[in-house]
Amino acid sequence: MTSTSLFLPVALPLLGALLVTALPRKMPILGALAALATSGSGLWVTTQTWLHGDLGLVLGGWGLPLGIGLAADGLSAALLAMSSLVGLGTSVYAIGYFAGSERCTHFWPLWFLLWASLNGVFLAADLFNLYVMLELLGLSAAALGALTGTREALAANLRYLLVGLLGSITYLLGVALLYTGYGTLDIGLLGARIQPTPLAATALVLMVAGLALKAALFPMHFWLPPAHANAPAPVSAALSALVVKTAFYLILRLWLDLFPPALTNAAAAFVLGTLGAGAVLWGSWRALRAERLKLLAAYSTVAQIGYLFLFFPLLQATPAGAARDDLIAACVLMAMTHSFAKAGFFLAAGLVQQKAGHDRIDELGGAAQSMPATTFSIALAGSALIGLPPSGSFIAKWVMMRGAFETGQWWWLIIIGAGTLLAAAYIFRVLSRAFGLEPTPQCFVTDARAEIPALLLALASVVLLGLAAGPIWSLLGFEGVQA
Amino acid sequence: MNAAFLYGSAGILLFALGLWSFLVHEPLLRKLIGFNIMGSGVFHLFIAVAHNGDGAAPDPVPHALVLTGIVVAVSATALALALNSRLEAAAAKASDAEAGSRGAPERAPSSAHHLRWPSQ
Numbered sequence: 001m002t003s004t005s006l007f008l009p010v011a012l013p014l015l016g017a018l019l020v021t022a023l024p025r026k027m028p029i030l031g032a033l034a035a036l037a038t039s040g041s042g043l044w045v046t047t048q049t050w051l052h053g054d055l056g057l058v059l060g061g062w063g064l065p066l067g068i069g070l071a072a073d074g075l076s077a078a079l080l081a082m083s084s085l086v087g088l089g090t091s092v093y094a095i096g097y098f099a100g101s102e103r104c105t106h107f108w109p110l111w112f113l114l115w116a117s118l119n120g121v122f123l124a125a126d127l128f129n130l131y132v133m134l135e136l137l138g139l140s141a142a143a144l145g146a147l148t149g150t151r152e153a154l155a156a157n158l159r160y161l162l163v164g165l166l167g168s169i170t171y172l173l174g175v176a177l178l179y180t181g182y183g184t185l186d187i188g189l190l191g192a193r194i195q196p197t198p199l200a201a202t203a204l205v206l207m208v209a210g211l212a213l214k215a216a217l218f219p220m221h222f223w224l225p226p227a228h229a230n231a232p233a234p235v236s237a238a239l240s241a242l243v244v245k246t247a248f249y250l251i252l253r254l255w256l257d258l259f260p261p262a263l264t265n266a267a268a269a270f271v272l273g274t275l276g277a278g279a280v281l282w283g284s285w286r287a288l289r290a291e292r293l294k295l296l297a298a299y300s301t302v303a304q305i306g307y308l309f310l311f312f313p314l315l316q317a318t319p320a321g322a323a324r325d326d327l328i329a330a331c332v333l334m335a336m337t338h339s340f341a342k343a344g345f346f347l348a349a350g351l352v353q354q355k356a357g358h359d360r361i362d363e364l365g366g367a368a369q370s371m372p373a374t375t376f377s378i379a380l381a382g383s384a385l386i387g388l389p390p391s392g393s394f395i396a397k398w399v400m401m402r403g404a405f406e407t408g409q410w411w412w413l414i415i416i417g418a419g420t421l422l423a424a425a426y427i428f429r430v431l432s433r434a435f436g437l438e439p440t441p442q443c444f445v446t447d448a449r450a451e452i453p454a455l456l457l458a459l460a461s462v463v464l465l466g467l468a469a470g471p472i473w474s475l476l477g478f479e480g481v482q483a
Numbered sequence: 484m485n486a487a488f489l490y491g492s493a494g495i496l497l498f499a500l501g502l503w504s505f506l507v508h509e510p511l512l513r514k515l516i517g518f519n520i521m522g523s524g525v526f527h528l529f530i531a532v533a534h535n536g537d538g539a540a541p542d543p544v545p546h547a548l549v550l551t552g553i554v555v556a557v558s559a560t561a562l563a564l565a566l567n568s569r570l571e572a573a574a575a576k577a578s579d580a581e582a583g584s585r586g587a588p589e590r591a592p593s594s595a596h597h598l599r600w601p602s603q
Contacts, residue, residue, distance in 0.1 A: 066544065128548050135555045139562055146566060151577060154570040158563065162514060165559050166505060169521050172552070173498055176528040179545065180491070 002048050006057040006070045008041035009080060009119035017112035024105050028095050031108045035091035038115055042084030045123075049077035050475055056125065069125035069186060074476035075256075075332065076122045079249055082336045083118045085460065086241050086343045089453040093347050094234040096450045097354075103147050103232070110147075114140040114238065121246040126185040127175045130250060131168060134214070138164035141243050145231040156226035163213060163223045167247070170210030174203040187258055196262035204259050204268075208251055215247035217272075217309060218279030221302045225286070228298040233350020236294060240301045241343035245335055248308050252331065255312065269316035272309045277415040279306025284422035288429065293349045293359040296426060297342065300385055303419060304338045307393075310400065310412055317407035325478035330399035333472055337392030337465045341384035344458030348377040351450055361430055368434040372444050373451040375434045380458035382427035384466075387420055392465030487534040494527025511567050515560055522556045 016034025020027050049055055049072045058067040072080065094111070098104040117140060120133035142161035146154050175185065181199045184190050194200055216224040224244070228236050255264050283303030290296040311331040318324040351374045353359040356366075368375045384391035397416060404412040445451050465472075501520030508514060529545040529552075 066547070128551075132551060132555065135559065139559060142566070143562065146569070149569070149573070151570065151573040154566060154573055158511070158566045158570060161559070161563055161566065162505075162518070165518050165563075166502075169518065169525065173495075173521075173525050173528070176525050176532070180528065180532045185544075 002052055003055045003057045005041065005044055005048060006055055006072060006123060007059060009038065009045055009084070010070075010116050010123065012041050013038045013112040013116035013119070017109045017116070020108040020112065027104055027108055028099070031091065031111075032095060034112060035088055038112070038119075039084040039088040039091075042080045042087075042119060045072055046077040046081040046084070046475070048072075049074065050471075053477075068129055070123045071125035071188075072123055075249070075253070078332050078336065078472055078475050079122045079245065080119060082245075082339050083115070083122065083242055086339055086457065087115050087118075087238070089343060089457045090234045090237050090241075090347070093237075093350075093450060093453040096447075097232065097234055097350065106147055107144070107232075107234075110140050110144045111234075111238070114144060114243070118242055118246060122249065125187060127178065127187065127190070128185050131172050131175060134168050134171070134246070134250075135165075137243060137246060138168060138214070141239055142227075144235045145227050145239060147232050147235060148230060150230065152226065153230035156223070156230050160223050160227040163220075167210040167213035170213070171207050172210075174206035174210065177203040177206070187253070191258050194258065194260055196260050200259065201263055204254070204263050207254060208272075211247045211251050211254075212272075212275070215244050215251065216302055216305055217275050218282055218302065218306060219275070221279065221283070221305075224302060225295055225298040228301065229292065229294040233294075233346055233353065236297070236350070237343040237346035240298065240346060241339040244301065244305060245339060248305065248335065255315075256328070264316065266313070266316055269313040273313035273412065276306040276309025276312070277412070279303060279309065280415055280419035281306075281422075284419050284426065288422055288426040290426075291360055291362070293352065293361055293364065293430065294346070296361065296430065297345050297349055300345075300423070300426065301338075301342060303423070304334075304342070304385065307397075307400075307416070307419065308335055310415065313409060313412070314400065314403040314407060317409065318403060322478075323403065323406065325473075325476070326399050327403050329473045329476050329478055330396040332476065333392050333465060333469055334396035334400075336472070337384050337396065337461045340457050340461035340465065341381040341391070341393075344377050344454045344456075344461065345381035345385070347454035347457065348374045348381065348451075351447070351454065352378075361433060364430075365433045371446050371451065373446065373455055375431075376444075377451070377454040377458040378434075379427075379431055380455075380462050382431065384458070384461035386423045386427055390466035391462045392469055393461075394466060395469050487531045490534070491528050491531035494524045494531060496524070497521070497527060498524030500524075511563065515563055519556060519560060522552060526552055 013034065016038065019030050019034065023030060054073045056071045058069050060067055094107060098107050114137060117133045117136035121130060121137065124130045124133055138161065142157045145160060146157040177199055178190060179185060182190055182193045213220045228240050231239060280303050283299050283306060287296045287299035287303060290299055308331060311327060315324060315327050318327055349359060351371060352364060352368055355371060356364055384393055387393040387397045401413055401416060404410065498521050501517045501524060504517030505514050526549045529549050533541040533545040535541055
């Protein structure tokens with residue numbers, strides 16, 4: 001039951017998608033049950049990885065290379081836990097959000113396809129299955145994003161689809177080159193065989209470029225803000241919190257486990273770090289200037305993805321050991337914190353938008369004030385986006401800045417400082433509107449089913465990942481943080 | 484070896500041509516054809532790798548990958564075309580409403596036929 005349970009986080013949402021399509025009348029109940037089962041299986045796999053170490057499974061009774069291999073190590077397990085919890089919160093919110101709407105029948109099947117492919121990316125053990133999962137993810141994400149049916153949403157998501165296709169076909173060319181050179185696609189086998197040849201270098205460039213396009217790394221982020229800002233709120237939350245993380249996860253995986261250190265050298269790391277720095281500054285600046293709440297959140301995602309890429313030059317310059325382990329764990333912590341915080345932020349923004357009928361920041365005062373729990377969620381998620389203590393991103397930024405000091409790369413400190421100040425400015429710009437002169441209602445929670453998921457997700461980013469970040473280190477198999 | 488090398492190089496050339504067409508041309512249909520040519524280029528490369536010399540049985544793994552890849556490319560193309568036809572319908576509706584409010588009989592030219600990349 002330990003290793004065989006690996007297929008459940010992919011199979012259960014697929015089954016859920018089939019059931020909600022076959023029995024549309026029972027949709028919200030079936031959807032909730034399938035979401036619970038998917039989330040439970042993801043957390044089960046995380047617990048098993050925690051208890052027994054790395055897991056592996058080859059499906060269908062075929063041996064490698066024909067069989068489909070699944071594998072879970074600490075990194076996959078941590079991100080699987082993230083997709084399980086954020087996915088559950090988003091599903092509960094979606095029940096209320098789409099209640100009595102035509103779009104409900106389209107949302108649930110696509111959402112479970114998206115969830116299956118997310119978990120599939122985190123668990124796949126070979127490069128080609130990763131490609132299939134990435135494509136499935138791109139197709140379901142673009143279809144979900146276009147659910148509102150407005151002209152802006154359709155145009156933005158058609159562009160998102162095309163950009164995603166370009167990214168994944170470029171990745172696939174890199175995969176084909178690696179197969180030409182080394183005759184295997186299994187990440188473990190390939191990592192042992194690969195040599196720093198021009199062929200492998202070309203494959204690295206193609207794969208990372210394709211994935212960076214899908215991760216919306218500056219300056220390839222242009223497709224993200226309109227696509228994420230025009231989607232329905234639960235979809236925006238899933239896209240911003242989870243979908244862009246899969247491409248980043250793959251780049252990190254290739255960097256750490258596949259390509260030899262002679263290829264993942266200082267120059268390559270510096271390029272990624274510089275693009276990340278550009279993303280932090282440009283994304284934060286555009287978020288500060290955004291007129292709509294959801295556009296602000298989308299540009300903030302561009303900036304937060306940038307922080308994740310700042311880890312590459314630090315990782316490259318740090319020799320293997322406790323300091324490098326801290327950096328890897330901090331990178332995972334940063335990705336997870338952003339995921340919870342941004343999901344909470346988008347869900348809360350969706351409630352404000354429903355209440356006010358629009359999401360123009362300058363005119364939100366009254367609507368935000370009449371929903372104290374939602375405003376509190378935005379404030380909590382905002383503090384995690386800024387990196388205020390005790391949120392998870394505070395610890396991650398702390399470790400990142402220490403790494404920058406220790407490796408003598410002081411220039412990244414300026415970027416982190418400037419990005420944090422800009423983030424504080426755009427978050428407080430939103431919050432300052434919520435304290436107007438209008439009467440505040442007596443009750444804290446006005447609509448429990450809709451407000452609680454957003455609140456819990458935001459709370460997790462601050463409390464769960466901030467005060468209890470230690471388990472991430474042990475899940476990844478490292479000693480403790482040495483701050 | 485020589486035939487496989489020629490076939491593989493042709494694949495990379497096709498990928499480059501498709502990429503050029505994808506990036507340079509505005510209309511969606513040309514972008515999609517470009518994307519499919521890029522895909523064919525990658526499939527060429529996989530089939531060239533599968534060749535194990537004349538008379539020998541080819542490696543089955545790349546063949547399986549190409550079949551899967553074709554299915555993915557067809558679905559992606561279909562979804563892009565479906566989204567575009569929705570977009571054109573939404574654009575036509577919007578320009579009809581606009582024309583109706585102005586009282587002008589002719590329809591404004593739809594911009595949806597030429598999907599534009601954002602100008603930021």
